[in-house]
Amino acid sequence: MQDILVTGGTGTLGRRVVPRLREAGCKVRVLSRRSREAAEGIEFVTGDLATGEGIEAAVEGAEIIVHCAGSSKGDEDKALNLVRAASRAGARHLVYISVVGADRIPVVGGIDRAMFGYFASKLAAERLVADSGLPWTTLRATQFHASILMVVRGMAKLPIVPVPAGFRFQPVDADDVAARLVQLTLGEPAGLVPELGGPQAYPMADLLRGYLHANHQHRLIMPVWLPGQAARAHRAGANLTLDHADGTRTWEDFLADQLGSPRVVPT
Numbered sequence: 413m414q415d416i417l418v419t420g421g422t423g424t425l426g427r428r429v430v431p432r433l434r435e436a437g438c439k440v441r442v443l444s445r446r447s448r449e450a451a452e453g454i455e456f457v458t459g460d461l462a463t464g465e466g467i468e469a470a471v472e473g474a475e476i477i478v479h480c481a482g483s484s485k486g487d488e489d490k491a492l493n494l495v496r497a498a499s500r501a502g503a504r505h506l507v508y509i510s511v512v513g514a515d516r517i518p519v520v521g522g523i524d525r526a527m528f529g530y531f532a533s534k535l536a537a538e539r540l541v542a543d544s545g546l547p548w549t550t551l552r553a554t555q556f557h558a559s560i561l562m563v564v565r566g567m568a569k570l571p572i573v574p575v576p577a578g579f580r581f582q583p584v585d586a587d588d589v590a591a592r593l594v595q596l597t598l599g600e601p602a603g604l605v606p607e608l609g610g611p612q613a614y615p616m617a618d619l620l621r622g623y624l625h626a627n628h629q630h631r632l633i634m635p636v637w638l639p640g641q642a643a644r645a646h647r648a649g650a651n652l653t654l655d656h657a658d659g660t661r662t663w664e665d666f667l668a669d670q671l672g673s674p675r676v677v678p679t
């Protein structure tokens with residue numbers, strides 16, 4: 413039985429990774445900042461990757477570490493604390509989830525950093541994993557449906573909705589990403605593997621329209637031109653992976669399941 417630590421095992425992705433690993437017969441331990449009771453054969457360990465507190469104990473004895481913990485800021489610091497502890501403990505496989513575009517979206521000026529600093533953090537974290545001295549695998553995925561839903565929900569609260577002009581997204585289902593990540597986790601360390609994107613790319617305005625339609629709302633959409641190099645790269649599609657549109661569940665299906673709406677996205 414393989415002993416696996418899943419960081420972020422309580423998050424959108426991690427919640428889907430953990431049961432798959434259990435089904436595959438692994439012994440799973442989940443790192444969380446909050447203490448939780450063990451349940452369904454899953455042990456919880458408390459620690460904070462941002463401060464490093466509790467991380468030594470969390471990684472101890474873990475043969476494989478699946479690093480799904482993340483937030484909009486500071487993922488390189490979290491990765492550094494994890495990598496240090498994992499290297500000392502001698503894990504035999506470190507698996508990381510990054511984002512499509514991490515290597516293609518330049519984050520150079522203040523505007524880029526303010527709006528798209530996440531991509532620079534993910535790239536820095538990728539490098540820490542690759543340079544850790546541990547055998548590793550990194551998968552880059554596009555934005556999860558749930559994250560896009562959160563964004564469009566927030567946008568729909570405004571009476572007139574500014575939408576970045578020329579931006580497209582290729583939302584992928586977290587279940588599809590979890591399935592791929594577990595396959596990679598149980599395989600040999602493979603370095604940087606082919607990306608995973610959703611089945612289709614949509615203009616941001618269409619993703620918003622789909623949500624509004626499904627939610628029986630009407631809003632005026634106002635395209636806005638975002639400045640900076642990272643925004644330019646988005647307009648050029650650097651956040652998409654059209655050659656790896658391997659996700660199975662569409663945005664329409666996701667919305668229908670979430671909101672009980674018909675499976676149509678108007679354009």
Ligand SMILES: NC(=O)c1ccc[n+]([C@@H]2O[C@H](COP(=O)([O-])OP(=O)(O)OC[C@H]3O[C@@H](n4cnc5c(N)ncnc54)[C@H](OP(=O)(O)O)[C@@H]3O)[C@@H](O)[C@H]2O)c1
Nearest residue numbers: 420422423424425444445460461462481482510555556559
């Ligand atoms: N969401 C997307 O669209 C997307 C796309 C591509 C890649 N990714 C990457 O996939 C990963 C998972 O994303 P997600 O959407 O599933 O995230 P999420 O739902 O926001 O969950 C974040 C997880 O990270 C844990 N976490 C956050 N800060 C932590 C800290 N300081 N110490 C320990 N744990 C911490 C949280 O655990 P507790 O709250 O229990 O402590 C939670 O389990 C991230 O690395 C993200 O960058 C996400």
